[in-house]
Amino acid sequence: MAIIADVVSGFLLAAGAFLALVGAVGIIRLPDVFARMHGAGMIDTLGAGSILAGLMVQAGFTMTTVKLILIAIFLLFTTPTTTHALATAALKSGLKPIEIPPSDQEPVQSKT
Amino acid sequence: MFGAVAIAVLLTMALTLVRAILGPTVFDRILSVNTFGTLTVVLIAVYGFLTGRPDFLDIALVYALITFIGTVAVTKFAAFRYLGHPDERVDSGEL
Numbered sequence: 721m722a723i724i725a726d727v728v729s730g731f732l733l734a735a736g737a738f739l740a741l742v743g744a745v746g747i748i749r750l751p752d753v754f755a756r757m758h759g760a761g762m763i764d765t766l767g768a769g770s771i772l773a774g775l776m777v778q779a780g781f782t783m784t785t786v787k788l789i790l791i792a793i794f795l796l797f798t799t800p801t802t803t804h805a806l807a808t809a810a811l812k813s814g815l816k817p818i819e820i821p822p823s824d825q826e827p828v829q830s831k832t
Numbered sequence: 833m834f835g836a837v838a839i840a841v842l843l844t845m846a847l848t849l850v851r852a853i854l855g856p857t858v859f860d861r862i863l864s865v866n867t868f869g870t871l872t873v874v875l876i877a878v879y880g881f882l883t884g885r886p887d888f889l890d891i892a893l894v895y896a897l898i899t900f901i902g903t904v905a906v907t908k909f910a911a912f913r914y915l916g917h918p919d920e921r922v923d924s925g926e927l
Contacts, residue, residue, distance in 0.1 A: 730833055737840035740871070744847035747867065753859045756851070760867045763844065768874045771837060775881055787889040791877065791896060795870060798900040802866055805904050809911030810859040 725777055732774030740767030753810050754817040757803050764799035768792075834882040841878060845871045858910045862903065869899030 739762060746759025772792045779785045845868055852864040873896045880888025909915055 726833075733833065733837045736874075737837050737844075740844040740874075741840060741847070743867075744844040747851045747864060748847055748854075753857055753863065756860065756863055760863050763848075763867050764870045767844070768870055771841070771874050772877060774837075775877055778881065779886070782886075784886040784889060787886075787893065788877065791873065791889065791893050794893065794896050794900075795873065798896070799866070799870060802900060802903045802907070803863075805907045806859055806863055806866070809907045810857070812911050813859075815857060815859065 725780065729774040729777035732770050732777060736767050736769070736771030736774060739763070739770065743767055752818045753815060754807060757807060761799070761803060764803075765796060768795055834878050838875060838878045838882060841871055841875045845875070859907075862906055862910060865906075866899065866903040869903065870896070873899065 743759045743761075743763035743766075746762060747756050748759075750756045750759060769792055772788050772795075776785045776788045776792075779788065848864040848867045848871065852861050852868070855861045855864060873892045876888055876892040876895060880886060880892070905915065
């Protein structure tokens with residue numbers, strides 16, 4: 721039984737770490753604030769979520785798992801809220817997302 | 833196993849810090865600092881498991897609460913230069 725728990729939690733932890741890294745690369749490489757929010761969203765929900773899920777599997781049915789579930793649920797609710805507030809604030813302050821050009825035009829650079 | 837995850841999370845934090853330094857607009861910086869805070873929550877949880885002390889999770893939970901409030905406050909201030917209740921001034925604080 722312990723072997724299965726180790727394998728499953730190992731896989732979840734590896735997946736979470738990989739997703740966090742991919743999200744971080746997304747945050748660095750994407751051209752615009754609004755595009756970078758995809759990377760940040762990936763880190764907050766999938767990356768942190770699967771790492772915490774891996775810890776839950778490792779902890780089994782104890783009080784620790786309840787705390788981990790609380791943290792995961794809280795993160796799942798708050799990070800989209802903050803990203804939404806950030807997007808609203810960025811739009812209000814005049815930032816425009818990069819328009820997707822029709823095939824013949826150059827991409828229109830936003831004022832970032 | 834937990835050590836490898838902790839190192840991966842630290843690397844992710846370093847990458848987000850790069851965006852925090854490079855970020856042209858203030859919203860890039862808020863975004864990367866918000867992600868940095870969430871990653872700190874994960875790091876505290878993983879470190880708690882690494883050293884076999886499950887009571888670290890309470891710290892991680894409190895940290896998640898604080899990061900959320902802090903980020904929304906900074907976002908509101910960055911957009912409106914005003915943290916009070918939205919009053920008669922033009923859109924002074926409606927996020």
